[in-house]
Amino acid sequence: MAEVSVRKIVKEYEHGVQAVKGIDLNIADHEFVVLVGPSGCGKSTTLRMIAGLEEITAGEIWIDGDVVNDVPPRDRDIAMVFQNYALYPHMSVFDNMAFGLKLRKFPKDEIKRRVDEAARILDIGPLLDRKPRALSGGQRQRVAMGRAIVRNPKVFLFDEPLSNLDAKLRVQMRTEIKKVHQTVRTTTVYVTHDQIEAMTLADRVVVMNGGVIEQVGTPNDLYHHPTSRFVAGFIGSPAMNFLPCRVQDGANGGLAVRLTDAITVPVPPSRADRYGAFKNKEMVLGLRPEHLFEHHEQGKPGWMRVDLPVDVVEPMGMETMVHFFVDGAPVCARVDPATHAEPGELMPLTADLNQMHLMEPDTGKVV
Numbered sequence: 502m503a504e505v506s507v508r509k510i511v512k513e514y515e516h517g518v519q520a521v522k523g524i525d526l527n528i529a530d531h532e533f534v535v536l537v538g539p540s541g542c543g544k545s546t547t548l549r550m551i552a553g554l555e556e557i558t559a560g561e562i563w564i565d566g567d568v569v570n571d572v573p574p575r576d577r578d579i580a581m582v583f584q585n586y587a588l589y590p591h592m593s594v595f596d597n598m599a600f601g602l603k604l605r606k607f608p609k610d611e612i613k614r615r616v617d618e619a620a621r622i623l624d625i626g627p628l629l630d631r632k633p634r635a636l637s638g639g640q641r642q643r644v645a646m647g648r649a650i651v652r653n654p655k656v657f658l659f660d661e662p663l664s665n666l667d668a669k670l671r672v673q674m675r676t677e678i679k680k681v682h683q684t685v686r687t688t689t690v691y692v693t694h695d696q697i698e699a700m701t702l703a704d705r706v707v708v709m710n711g712g713v714i715e716q717v718g719t720p721n722d723l724y725h726h727p728t729s730r731f732v733a734g735f736i737g738s739p740a741m742n743f744l745p746c747r748v749q750d751g752a753n754g755g756l757a758v759r760l761t762d763a764i765t766v767p768v769p770p771s772r773a774d775r776y777g778a779f780k781n782k783e784m785v786l787g788l789r790p791e792h793l794f795e796h797h798e799q800g801k802p803g804w805m806r807v808d809l810p811v812d813v814v815e816p817m818g819m820e821t822m823v824h825f826f827v828d829g830a831p832v833c834a835r836v837d838p839a840t841h842a843e844p845g846e847l848m849p850l851t852a853d854l855n856q857m858h859l860m861e862p863d864t865g866k867v868v
Contacts, residue, residue, distance in 0.1 A: 503565030503578075503655035503688055504530050505551060510560030512546050520546045522712040523560065533682050533689045537699035538709035538735070544692045545660060547709075551690060552581050552658050565655055580649035581658040584665055586641045588633040588648075594620075595629040598647045612651075619647040622684055623677070639670045643677070650685060659691040663698065675701055696736055700724070708732050730785065730865035733858060739790050739822060742832045745862070746786040748779045758786055758859070761828040769803040769855050776859055779868060787858035787867075790822065793834040796849035803855035811842050823848065 505528040512521040521543040528534045536544040549555040551562055553574035561568050569577050588597050595616055602612045620626045623643045633641055642662060649657055659678075663671045679702055682689055693699055699706045700720040708715045708723065708731070716723060716732045727733035733741045744760055748768075751757030756768040756776055768776050796806050809832065815822040816838060823842050825832045834850055842848050859868050 504528060504563070505656055505688060505690065506561075506563040507547070507551070508561045508563070510547070510550060510562060511558045512543070512550060512555060513558040519712055521550070524709075524712075524714050526707060526714065526717070528688060528690060530688055531686045533691065533702060533704045534707060535691045535693060535699040535703035535705075536707045536709060537693055537696055538715075540694060542709040543712040544694075544707075544709050548658055548660055548690060548692045551656075552579055553577055578655040579658055580652045580654040580656075581660065582642075582645050582649050582662045584661045584663075586633070586645045588641060588644060590633050592632070593629065594625065594631050594633070594636070594644050594647075597633070597644055598629075598651055601648065601652055615651040615653070616647070619650040622650065622681060623647050637670075638666050639674055642666065642674060646678070646681065650681070653687075655688065657687050657689040659689065661693055662691075663693070663695075671695075671698075678702060697738060700736070706736075708735060710735075727858065728867055730787070730860045730867070733787050733860070733867065737789055739833050739835070741787045741789050741858075742793070742830075743860075744786045744788075744827055744830050744832070746784055746859075748776055748782055748784055748859070750780070756780065758784075758857075760786065764807060764827065766805050766807070766852060766854055769857075771855075772857070772859075775868065779859065783862060784868075785860040785862050787860060788852060788854075789856065790833040790835040792853040792856040793832070793850055794853075795836050795840065796851045800851065801853075804851050804853055806849060807852055808847050808849050811844050811846050811848050813844060814840075814842050 507524060507526040509523050509525060510521060511523050513519045536547060538544050546555055550557050557570055561570060564577060598616045598619060599612045620629060623646060625643050628640060663674050666674060675698060691702060703720060705717060706720055706723055707717050710731050716728050723732060723736045746758045746760050749757055749759055751767050756773045757765050758768060759765045809825040811823055812826055813824040819838060821836050821838050821840050823834045823836050
């Protein structure tokens, strides 16, 4: 097991194009860290530099206390799982998993012990004699994981390993990967563009955008305390609602946020001091769909009723998404599946303003 430390690493391609722009990241021993972000943000490039598959333009990568910039991939004691499985089609599952150990001249009994143990962990023992063509996509991905596990490396690297699987299998394999990490406890760096994968798997999530790190934190930290509009909008599904607003004086000496000429909402007292510095300024209000729900007569402090005309209703079984427009800005509410909302009708909602976020429109910084 090992710590991984990325220090001021830069990856620059031709014509001065920087894919990674001097990022710093420390990954603790046994930690499961997920790099997440949109296509082109630099997450896969960062992973490939840790693996030694991409040359570093500047900076240092440390694994287990040693700088590995000039160490070839085979000598870094890492194991990588790719999205395309990369199995040998002419070999059995056992031979695919054992191949790396055979190259390293491990004794036959040790190879069998390691393969059998990995197969037990991944529940693929009955498949050891099969060829890859006789396996499903999920089974092939388990074999690819098993090939990494038998090596007992210092670090596991996963490069979007579930992107080729269907939705149901992705959910199942997420659970399998988490169970494997709880069992094996190897330091793991995992890349995905799927924020749900990131939130469900990670000890810590690294949100990347445009070659830089926007925020690092636990899934709960990123969900409840985003530091930028990008993170607030990227984490959570459906995405956070963003509404232009103006901070102004409210009733009884308090503070309020005006959304439209007809809608002004009070700022909870717990946030008044923080938001007071932005009085009379144009800002952006952020509120997640789950914090906008059917109106309840028995309200709580910080809850406020707002009535909005329904635009679209999306039943999803366990919940229903209702879409509105507020002064031209799209708004989504997450409501009970038994709702009787109909397009064109005025729907009474409750906004939980204790969960609101206020952002600077120019910088996107959450204040």
